[in-house]
Amino acid sequence: RTGAVVVLGTATPDIASFFRAKNAGRIITLPERIGTGGLAQVRIVDMKEEIKNGNKSIFSRSLKKGLIDTFEEGKQAILLINRRGFSTYGQCSNCGYTPKCKRCDIPLILHKTENKLRCHYCNYEIQAYDLCPSCFNATLRYFGMGTQRVEELFRKEFPGISVLRMDSDIMAKKHAHIHALESFSSGETSVLIGTQMIAKGLDVPNVTLVGVLSADSLFNIPDFRGTERGFQLLTQVAGRAGRGDFRGRVYFQTYEPEFFAVNHAKEQDYPSFYCYEIQSRNEYSYPPFSDIIRFIISSKAEIKGIKFASDVAYRLKALMEERGISERLEILGPSRCIIQRIKEEYRFQILIKNTLGENGHFLVNNFVKQVSVPQDVKFLIDVDPSDML
Ligand SMILES: [Zn+2]
Ligand SMILES: [Zn+2]
Structure with missing residues (x-):
């Protein structure tokens, strides 16, 4: 250990990093803008x-x-x-309303072929609205x-x-x-x-x-x-x-x-x-109040991919319920990834909101070790994923 000091500097800190630095009392602010040019x-x-x-x-x-x-x-x-x-989200051009998942607080994405709105975290889905559910005008548009x-x-x-x-x-x-x-x-x-x-x-x-x-x-x-x-x-x-x-x-x-x-x-x-x-x-237990663990399952054989993803999610949920910690280690999905196919492979995801810290990771890790992955299916684990595509 060298006792080195790291300084992270930005005008727009990452929320989770700022939270940690703030709690540790380690923030230095520069309230004045550098340079002479005023703000636009x-x-x-x-x-x-x-x-x-x-x-x-x-x-x-x-x-x-x-x-x-x-x-x-x-x-x-x-x-x-x-x-x-x-992705295509909906928004009302009359009142500004955007359909979101009540549970996950992210916008629902339109799937044109089925005319459905879907949450890509928890797989909640509804028929796409014709009228805006907030102001009841036919002004809901998909962007x-x-x-x-x-x-x-x-x-x-x-x-x-x-x-x-x-x-x-x-x-x-x-x-x-x-x-x-x-x-x-x-x-x-x-x-x-x-x-x-x-x-x-x-x-x-x-x-x-x-x-x-x-x-x-x-x-x-x-x-x-x-x-x-x-x-x-x-x-x-x-x-x-x-x-x-x-x-x-x-x-x-x-x-x-x-x-x-x-x-x-x-x-x-x-x-x-x-x-x-x-x-x-x-409110929604997202980082820094949890860690996100993302399982990505992909396969050229769509049905095999779905089956494996459902099976993994089912067993993981059962395990958490058995231990009485399904609230602390919340399993979302499986659902299709936003990018549904890459190189002919169908992609599915399972999200885990872990509020148990190290213990949660330990549990998930042990679970993963016991999973046997079918031959033509890929199983990837991403901790703190930088995107959800
Ligand atoms: Zn959702
Ligand atoms: Zn509206």
Whole structure:
């Protein structure tokens, strides 16, 4: 042991790490922003108002005006959308309501072929709503727009403005990433449209506008960290605009303008965000109040995969009940993974919320040792999974 000291530094700490550091009394804060450039001016745009005013475009009137001003000033803009196409959630365009699982507090995902909404943690499912269950209007929509579609709509709305799309499809080509960034940095391209990969690190002083087309889609991902991830991204994005001498404009378009995480991101107010978020983690026993253990079962033979996953979950649940600890080691699923198939293999998951610490891990470990995995089935265990795809 060398007695070395580790310092973790960030403007948007991980909720669980912050909780632990706070409890240990080991936090040093830098309340002042470094550098002279002020914060960008962030506007939250209520998309419900746009619809009421007859604007059905994905660009609100204020974002559109901001873009026009930006181009007239000879500046550049970034438009951000969520990672493409893994999941489609519902949201009411009249009242902002999003169908969520009552038990898991994550958005239900639409499965078009069966017209069902499903929770990918606990497998709860219902028939997809036609009417919004909150305001009873036929205004429930299912979201999930890709970068390509946004590019098309942008070209229609802003003919003659040079635009570049940056997503994992395009970036899969060799050197495409570098070419894209060069073209944007040199000012050749006025607008960059992309997923979260463009939110980090890009430092172009001439960028004075950042538009988040759907802030809701950043939060409504089927992961208990959805709110945290969305907050981090919005906070970072707000720091992208106006890095030069020019004060930036930032737009968060949303159907839920009162949502606490959007508002705290606007104010770059991590402490207030943390106070809210930690309560909901506690209420649903998510980390730091539990550890998540994820079993991933995959097989080319779909039925075999389902059967094995069901069997494992059943035996694990029985074991916990027998020991009288099913509340402390909660088993969710099996359910299908968000990415249902990879390389012809069907994927299923079982989630374990462990509030027993080391003892829980010991129990699960012993259980796993006794599982015999069929030949054409894969069985993977992920402790503290970084994503739930
Ligand atoms: Zn659920
Ligand atoms: Zn509604």
